[in-house]
Amino acid sequence: MKSETGFDPALYDRFPTQEERPTGELEELERIWRAPRGWGLLTAVNNNYVGVFYVGTAFLFFLLAGILALVMRVQLALPLQGILPQETYNQFFTMHGSVMMFLFAVPMMEALGVLLLPQMLAARDLPFPRLSAYAFWAYFVGGLCFFASLFVGLAPNSGWFMYPPLTSTAYSPGINADFWLLGIGFIEISAIAGAIEIIVGVLRTRAPGMTLAKMPIYAWAMLVFAVMIIIGFPAVILATLLLELERAFNWPFFDPTRGGDALLWQHLFWFFGHPEVYIIFLPASGLVSMMIAAMARTRLVGHDLIVLAFLATGFISFGVWSHHMFTTGMPALSIGFFSAASMAVSVPAGIQVFSWIATFAVGKPRFNAPTLFLLGGMVTFVIGGLTGVMVAMVPFDWQAHDSYFIVAHLHYVLIGGMVFPLFAAFYYWTPMMSRRALSERIGKWAFWLMFVGMQVTFWPMHLTGLMGMPRRVYTYLPGRDWEILNMISTFGAFLIGAGVLLFVIDLARNFRFAAEGAAGNVYEGGSLEWLPTGLYSARSIPVTKSREPLWDQPGLAQDVEAGRYFLPNAPTGLRESLATSPIRAEPQYLQIMPGPSLWPFLAAVFTAGFFMLLTVQAYLPSFACGVLMVVCMLRWLWDTDRRVPQDKVDVGAGIMLPTYVTGPGSHGWWAMVVLLVVIFMIFLMAVFGLLYLYGVHPQFWAPPTGVGWLSAILPAYAGAAGLAMLSRHMLAREATRLWTPGVLYALSAAALVAGIGIDLWSWLDSPIRPDASGQGATVFALLALVAMLAAVAVLMAGYISARNARGLIVRPSNNSLDLCVLFVGYAAAQGAVTAVLIRLFPWA
């Protein structure tokens, strides 16, 4: 048999082991993974807890944004009503969209990932539990503050798409827009943190033997989802950054009178915004594919095709953003391209739908609550897909765009593609973490109310739109036959509301959180999350031989519970899990996991405080929060990356694995690389901004500072990279005391600072100013990005020096140092490319 890592697959045959496990082992496992209680829950980092908090919070935002929608529907039920005045309505629809997209849909999908993935992969936890906790708390605190802006009348009021110049200071002088920019800003950070966690989790923590081909389809969906976040979110991160710079410091990125351009925002926003739809849909599709197989009691038909469809969707979705801009007066050639791509993206959707149909046809479906939600969701999604094809037809879009037809279309896609599958998932997976399953009877009622309500609300909107009603209007005049349609929509909205209310009642009656002793596999699914679990997840980590191990490996549950597989105990006495190889999931090393800690929670609170105080222009407290945030983060990191006394331990059946691995094989390295991809994408988007503005308004561009400066800048960056690599090199060999890695790394960071410092100096020496032209703004923005990297490198240097001084940087290699070296290497490269690029335009 082939092997990826040198691990001999024949070793799998040792499992299940036959000998009795020593007594006390299980109690030890329980003690190690015991969750904190009471207020201590704030320090919990285990995915069972964080996942449930996360799902609960996302659902809370779903309810809140839904209530906003109901009030808006009341306002629109009749023409010329005064229930919501114009300004309040504008805030309501902005918040409805923003909250549903940023505080409900994406976080909900990440939350489900945090909750379900470790169980499905039979990992003890996600690879970075404290990062999950941080991502959750930042989202929780920040999200609530963001929502609260509504109660003081300061909520954003320019639409969830925030088009400048409406959102520039000239037309939005209040801090409403800043709430959006900064509020969404850190929710993006939280989303990125979650995505890193998911990518590394899916690729490096699967149960042994669970090759990519045997991985549950949901894990595939989450992998593509997380990669799409990594590629797509940087665009909106950069866009919010640029707009905030324009608002705060008058840098004219979007002001055409000074060489900016309003459409730059739209390109950046939709480069994120359209993939966003698939970012929401793909995980839901993964959930659907899992549930259909279980509910139809058969294997998923067309599994490989669905995986291909996920990959194709992810790829194509980054080529369709401009279909939101068909009415901006785009050139015919680009219209053709984006129209074709927008249609092409419906092919993978078709594959998924027909695979689901095929699975139903092969299996023996049961019509339980999850099945109903699945079927209702699929039909609704198909309708949304068909209207999607309609609006991909450019001339039709010219009529339908920004009318209620689009409102209908997007709600069909998102409710059918994500919300109904989500409710199916609630019914299906609740028994995994609740003592009681939810009620089938209430579930069916909730479904029919929501399904009928959905059709009654949104079907008429197709017509309302084609009859001329634009979106985002707080009222309309009587006498155009819109009244009756609007009244019907409002009625339907309350049906949906009633359905959701029933579901909440069901939750209140039946949901009783239980990490141990949950109701279990009510619907007889075949994947690993239905193994009997405790807080440590599965007692032992099984060798996985198929996609539905519970169906195919008889006695698996008993063997797992009896500890007859990998890691039946805690050999180091700490929280730990198996790190496996990315393709064939061969066991590589024992990953030591951090336990409960207050620091991620505090870091999250200060992160939220930093952004929120910045919004209300309390600069000093905000700065203080920022400092505290960094301190808390460093403090939480300080505990990690420790070596344990045992270099190798027995992870079961005499298989010995190392407890500490450095270099490209370690999970930390993977996470750092993913993070660098994010930073690179932000940089790439900024470069796009530079080229775009030069392309549309070259008359505003002045000669850049001399190329001669490069002779000082480039060597500085090269020195930074070289010194960093040298520090890693020196750690591996015996070296003098003076040239410790800490000193070398500090010098490297200093070289980086010198590089960006010289570059900035050269521009301050020129007449080009950031607030004077689009050129100045983009050049200084690119420099600012490098400066931020340099600032982080300085922090890292302090951290590495401190660890070095405390003897925590141990020979021959150390993860903390490795990751910091990677970071500086990348930063130096971005600095060098930046320095060259900003001197290229205008072409002489």
Add this chain to the structure above:
Amino acid sequence: MSQPISMARADAQAGWPASIFDPAGPYAGSVTTLSWILIAMSTAVLALVIFAFWAALFGNDRLKKRLGGTRAIWIGGVAFPVVVLTMLLIYGLTLTRNLTTPVPEEAMRVRVTGEMWWWRVAYLDPDGQPYMLDANELHIPVGRPVVLELESSDVIHSFWVPQLSGKLDMVPGRRNIMPIQADRPGVFGGQCAEFCGGAHALMGFVVVAHEPAAFDRLMAQRRAPRPQQAAEGGAALFREKGCAACHRIAGTQANGAAGPDLSHVAARRTLGAGILPNNQGTLMGWIGDSQSIKPGNRMPAYKMLSAQELQQLADYLGQQR
């Protein structure tokens, strides 16, 4: 809480968009045809998919067998959409090209500029210079293409008169070109379609299409020199109360450019950008307190004016045709 546009009633429908299924010209008409084709196609595909679901769940074994395999996925999920979508795409792109074919140079040109929250209208001579200004209402001859130069002076707006054409954005710093044509006389409503802040919901527009002869008469009448008007009563108030700082009336000293041009205000079908019928009462109401009608609009409320003064102003404006 004040109820905005409380005076609006059903007769003020001129400035409000109508259904795309009632096109009045070739640019809208071809899209209506396309819409019907798309609707028919979508309905058919939806019926097929629902049938497939039904067959998979409740059909006989023969049907289930057909559906339950990768072959069905390839046919239903790949081959079928690829064929249908390719045909649609070719049709759509051909239609896009036809609709964006440049109209002849000699076509009448009008510049429409989006403002928060009204429309500035300038009829252009062959050199591209404005020769007549108006607001919120556009007159065109039947049967001839008219080229609109769409611009914005503040934020992004979108010009949409569904019976004449699809919509096109007005982006600051850019000029978008849109041809429209009416094939029958009539009044066609429109509305801003891109959210543009505050009173976006109340930003209507009117296009009036005339038979060519009537159109020429209208233009001739508007371009004829105006008789000197007595500078008393409403005219005096218009100057003294500051109206002239923002509004222009051709042939007088009132030359403000910030607000809508009032030279032909009496001829308009609506007030307040499509939201009120135009008569003495609504005019008085608008001048006295436009803020309660259209919250946030740039015209301050003139509550200090007496009813008599309001009436004089309304009478004076009522003469500007």
